[in-house]
Amino acid sequence: MSDTHAQTVSYVRQTMLAPQEPPRNQTGAVKWVHENLFSGWLNTGLTVISLLVIFWLLSGISPWLLNSVWRAGSLSECRAILDGTSGACFAVIVDRWHQLLFGFYPPQLYWRPVLALVLLFVALAPVLFTAIPRKMLAFSALYPFVGYHLIWGGSIWFPITVLLGFVVAALAYVGVRKINNLAAIFSAILAPVLWWMFVASPVETALHSVLPLGLDFVRSDRIGGFLISMIVGVSAISLSLPLGILLALGRQSDMVFIKTVCVVFIEFIRGVPLITLLLFASLLLNFFLPPGTTFDLILRVIIMLTFFASAYMAEVIRGGLAALPKGQYEAADALGLDYWKAQRLIIMPQALKISIPGIVNTFIGMFKDTTLLVFIAILEPLALANAIRADTNWNGIYWELFIFIGALFFIFCFGMSRYSMYLERKLKTDHR
Amino acid sequence: MTEPVIELPVDRKIDTSHMKVTDEVAIQITGMNKWYGTFHVLRDVNMTVNRGERIVICGPSGSGKSTLIRCINRLEEHQAGQIIVDGTELTSDLKNIDKVRSEVGMVFQHFNLFPHLTILENCTLAPIWVRKIPKREAEETAMHFLEKVKIPEQALKYPGQLSGGQQQRVAIARSLCMRPRIMLFDEPTSALDPEMIKEVLDTMISLAEEGMTMLCVTHEMGFAQAVANRVIFMDQGQIVEQNEPRAFFNNPQSERTKLFLSQILGH
Numbered sequence: 001m002s003d004t005h006a007q008t009v010s011y012v013r014q015t016m017l018a019p020q021e022p023p024r025n026q027t028g029a030v031k032w033v034h035e036n037l038f039s040g041w042l043n044t045g046l047t048v049i050s051l052l053v054i055f056w057l058l059s060g061i062s063p064w065l066l067n068s069v070w071r072a073g074s075l076s077e078c079r080a081i082l083d084g085t086s087g088a089c090f091a092v093i094v095d096r097w098h099q100l101l102f103g104f105y106p107p108q109l110y111w112r113p114v115l116a117l118v119l120l121f122v123a124l125a126p127v128l129f130t131a132i133p134r135k136m137l138a139f140s141a142l143y144p145f146v147g148y149h150l151i152w153g154g155s156i157w158f159p160i161t162v163l164l165g166f167v168v169a170a171l172a173y174v175g176v177r178k179i180n181n182l183a184a185i186f187s188a189i190l191a192p193v194l195w196w197m198f199v200a201s202p203v204e205t206a207l208h209s210v211l212p213l214g215l216d217f218v219r220s221d222r223i224g225g226f227l228i229s230m231i232v233g234v235s236a237i238s239l240s241l242p243l244g245i246l247l248a249l250g251r252q253s254d255m256v257f258i259k260t261v262c263v264v265f266i267e268f269i270r271g272v273p274l275i276t277l278l279l280f281a282s283l284l285l286n287f288f289l290p291p292g293t294t295f296d297l298i299l300r301v302i303i304m305l306t307f308f309a310s311a312y313m314a315e316v317i318r319g320g321l322a323a324l325p326k327g328q329y330e331a332a333d334a335l336g337l338d339y340w341k342a343q344r345l346i347i348m349p350q351a352l353k354i355s356i357p358g359i360v361n362t363f364i365g366m367f368k369d370t371t372l373l374v375f376i377a378i379l380e381p382l383a384l385a386n387a388i389r390a391d392t393n394w395n396g397i398y399w400e401l402f403i404f405i406g407a408l409f410f411i412f413c414f415g416m417s418r419y420s421m422y423l424e425r426k427l428k429t430d431h432r
Numbered sequence: 433m434t435e436p437v438i439e440l441p442v443d444r445k446i447d448t449s450h451m452k453v454t455d456e457v458a459i460q461i462t463g464m465n466k467w468y469g470t471f472h473v474l475r476d477v478n479m480t481v482n483r484g485e486r487i488v489i490c491g492p493s494g495s496g497k498s499t500l501i502r503c504i505n506r507l508e509e510h511q512a513g514q515i516i517v518d519g520t521e522l523t524s525d526l527k528n529i530d531k532v533r534s535e536v537g538m539v540f541q542h543f544n545l546f547p548h549l550t551i552l553e554n555c556t557l558a559p560i561w562v563r564k565i566p567k568r569e570a571e572e573t574a575m576h577f578l579e580k581v582k583i584p585e586q587a588l589k590y591p592g593q594l595s596g597g598q599q600q601r602v603a604i605a606r607s608l609c610m611r612p613r614i615m616l617f618d619e620p621t622s623a624l625d626p627e628m629i630k631e632v633l634d635t636m637i638s639l640a641e642e643g644m645t646m647l648c649v650t651h652e653m654g655f656a657q658a659v660a661n662r663v664i665f666m667d668q669g670q671i672v673e674q675n676e677p678r679a680f681f682n683n684p685q686s687e688r689t690k691l692f693l694s695q696i697l698g699h
Contacts, residue, residue, distance in 0.1 A: 330507050331544035335558035335610060336534030338526075345557060349548050429590040430547050 064088055074393035092397050093404050096388050100404060103224015103379045109153075109216065113227050116150040119143060120234065128419065144235075151223065151231065153215035157207040161200040165192035220298050224379025226408050231298065233367040233412075236305035240366070241359070243306060244313025245352075249343065251318060262314070269311035275372055277304045282376035301373060309366040316358035320351035353427045360420035364413045371409075381405040453661055456483040457516075458614055458645045459504060464513030466499060466669075473499050474510070475669045483613075486646045488656040488677075491666035492692060497649045500666070501616045504647070505536045518613060534562050537607030541619040543599040545591035551578070551602050552587040555609045563610065570609070577605040581635050597628025601635050608639075615639065617648040651696060657681065665689045 037047045067087030071094065072078040078089035093100070102110060123143035126136035145159040172191035177184040208214075223231070250262035269277070281300040324347060332342035352359070374382040385401040388394050459481040466474040473496045481487060489497045502508040503515060506522050506529050515522045517532045546554050555574035559565045565573070578584045581601035583594075591599055600620055607615060617636065621629045633655050640646060640659040650656070656663050656677050663680040665673045665688075673680070673689045684690045 325542075325544075327540060327542050327544035328546065331538075331540065331546070333507060334505055334533060334536075334538040334540075335606075336530050336562045337558060338530060341561050345561060346546055350546075353548065427548070430592045 070094055075395065075397050088400055089397060090400050090404075092388065092394050092400050096384075096394075097404075099225060099384050099388065100381055100401070100408075101225045102227050103384065104222045105218060105224070105227065106216075106222070109218065112150045112153070112215065116147045117230070119146060119150070120230075123147075149215065151227075152218055152220070154217040155204065155208045155212070155214040157204045157211075157213070161204045161207070162196065164203075165195045165200065168192050168195045220296050221379075223298070225384055226381050226405075228298070228373070228378060228380050229367070229370045229409075232302055232305060232370050232373065235302045236309055236366055236370075237363050239302075239306040240309035240313050240362075243310035244317055245348065247310060247314035248317035248321060251314060252321060265307075266311045266314050269307050270315070274305075274308050274369055275375060277308055278372060278376050280304070297376075297378065301376070301378065305366060305369070308369075309362055312362045312365075313359065316355050316362055317351060319358065320353075320355035321347065323354050324350055353424075356420050356424050356427075360416055364416055367413060367416075368409060381408070453482050453484045457481070458483045458485070458518060459647075460514070460516040461504075462514045464503065464510050464515060466496075466503065466508065466510045466512075473669050474503070477513070477669075477671060479664075479671065481614075481645065481647065483645050484643050485662065486640050486644075486660050487648070487662045487664060488660040489647065489649045489664045489666060490651060490653075490656070490692075490696075491672075495666040496669040497666045498618050501538075501618055501647050501649055504614075504616060505533050505538055507538075530562075534558075534610060535612055536614045536616060537610060537612035538616045539600070539603050539607055539618065539620045541622050543591070543596075543603045543623075545599055545603055545606070547591050550588050550590055551583075551594070554591065554602060555606045558606070559609050574605070574609050577608045578602070580608070580638070581605045582631075595628060596624045597631045600624065600628075600632045604632075604635055604639070614645045614647070617646065617650065619649050619651075621650060621652055653681065653697065665692065667692075 038044045064086050065088055067082070067085060068090045069078045069081050069087060070090050072081060072089065072091035073095070075089060075092070078091055082089075098107065098110070102113060105113065120143065122136075123140040126132040126134065127140055142163075145163050149156060149159045169188045169192040173184045173188035175184075176187045247262050247266055250258045251266065253259045253262070278301060281304040282297060328346055328350065329342070332346040337345065371380060371382050373380045374386075377383075379387075382405065385405060388401060389397055457480055459479070461477055461479040464474060464477045465472070477500060489500065491497045499508055503510050503522075504517060509524075510522075518535050520528050520532050522528060522532060545551075546557070549557065552571060552574055555578065556567065556570040559570040559573060560567055563570075575584055575587065578587055581604055583598055583601055583605075586594055586598060586602070591602065594602065604620075620636070621632050624632060629652070633652060636646070636648070636655065637659055648655070648660075660677050662674055663677050664671055665680070665684075665686075667688050673684065673686050675685075680689075681693065684693055
């Protein structure tokens with residue numbers, strides 16, 4: 001810089017600088033290791049301690065796992081093979097896996113729940129991934145009936161007549177809508193209920209006598225193991241989300257009656273331990289139903305778990321609703337969208353997106369809560385583990401069964417967790 | 433009468449001679465009152481807006497000007513008096529409210545675009561779901577108006593990827609896609625950087641040139657001078673003074689108006 005310009009503040013850049021490569025040691029694996037593992041004395045110390053802890057855990061567990069016995073008829077056989085050394089006896093899983101998965105479901109019919117599981121993923125695919133053709137959603141809507149028929153069996157006309165109830169509802173709505181909108185909604189609720197109560201059963205009997213199609217019927221008390229966890233978990237999860245949304249909206253409603261009902265429901269269900277609700281479902285509910293009704297225990301449990309999860313779901317979604325700026329409601333109103341359209345197109349997509357972590361949290365929690373069914377004599381995996389341990393052959397076995405059951409639950413819960421993270425990334429449009 | 437002393441922030445001269453105001457009444461407000469709890473926000477407001485009229489409403493903050501235009505599409509509810517928009521009286525009847533809202537477009541201070549939808553989807557949503565227009569046709573209309581506000585190339589982006597000025601122009605296009613007969617602007621440039629105010633004002637001016645009935649709450653006095661037929665000054669929930677812009681700025685009558693003008697123009 002020359003002396004003449006040293007005193008002035010005026011400056012004009014003549015050439016703009018082009019961007020350059022960063023220095024070599026600022027990129028790649030070396031930088032990552034340096035920054036994340038050995039960036040200072042404290043960090044280096046923690047890294048070393050962590051490695052030691054991991055080594056200690058692995059060295060403790062791995063001999064037991066690696067030395068495991070897979071073929072044996074009983075625990076005493078296992079011990080004979082191990083001959084005093086430490087080792088797991090996974091032979092119990094090889095021997096009893098079918099019970100842990102299916103309970104006392106007839107073994108020659110295992111293909112039915114397996115097919116139901118495969119079809120479940122087919123039905124879920126279009127719901128979970130928008131890249132799947134939208135027409136597949138028709139199958140998703142039919143899946144509950146397909147799945148029910150595959151697992152329980154019986155006359156094929158039963159799920160079909162139940163399904164026809166929804167057709168009746170649609171016809172009633174379309175037919176009465178010309179007269180009055182409110183009457184149409186009312187008749188769309190009343191008509192299918194009348195159908196299910198009085199018409200469905202004779203129609204089913206008549207159709208079955210003409211064309212007796214169906215699968216072998218399997219009684220509810222034979223269904224058990226992880227199968228029952230899946231039935232109850234999947235049903236309660238898929239029912240609790242819509243119910244939770246309605247409860248959250250109801251709680252925010254201006255209509256005092258609806259609001260009170262929702263608040264009382266949510267606060268009551270949340271304030272009572274789940275196990276009390278389940279005991280209520282298994283023992284007490286029968287007293288309130290008309291004598292002679294055989295209301296399936298599994299169905300009762302699904303209803304209770306759905307209620308329980310939807311109360312939590314409502315609060316999670318309310319959090320999402322509260323996080324939305326008021327301007328979103330105003331913009332939807334100003335464009336002339338009515339309440340339900342505004343909710344469906346503007347408010348819920350955003351509120352649900354915000355609530356994804358909380359929603360999935362509730363899902364995972366509820367799926368694991370199905371193990372509480374052990375207390376009301378439903379043969380879920382833990383109940384079967386206890387039964388297996390009561391067998392003289394496997395008396396005294398412990399870890400192996402619980403590791404297997406834990407792994408089953410972990411696979412599904414971890415899957416849900418990863419999916420929720422994928423969904424959050426996919427829906428991220430705010431570019432903050 | 434002397435020429436206006438305020439400089440236009442808008443660099444083009446606008447010929448308002450062809451912008452005809454008709455005798456047809458677009459909005460009629462009579463004896464309207466509103467309270468927030470016990471606070472009397474709007475006090476006996478009377479106002480008639482003819483079709484094609486462009487009105488600028490100004491006043492200090494808290495004077496009720498935003499509340500007034502938000503009553504016109506019933507984002508706020510009035511408790512006494514009458515508001516008739518396009519021949520439809522606003523009451524608690526939801527059908528009437530939805531009818532008025534689909535005829536009246538509104539642009540907000542904070543844009544209020546839907547962040548989970550693309551620009552194009554923002555513009556087609558209401559035409560498809562409220563007007564029941566086929567998707568293809570709604571998209572064509574949307575592209576037409578996006579071209580008009582000069583951002584057709586952003587159609588597939590999300591609002592979060594656009595600048596403030598671009599977002600506000602999208603918000604204007606979104607309203608126009610409903611083919612409204614009246615447009616309400618609630619401080620449309622107040623949340624924008626100075627560089628972006630001009631692009632939004634230009635869009636509003638071209639809208640005015642096409643004869644849109646407009647009510648703008650704004651402090652852009654240059655805009656008021658350029659396109660307004662009438663400037664309304666509000667204070668403490670009442671209309672204090674209204675006049676055609678030249679007389680309003682050069683020869684304000686009330687002391688309150690003089691004070692307000694000297695404060696916003698005095699630097």
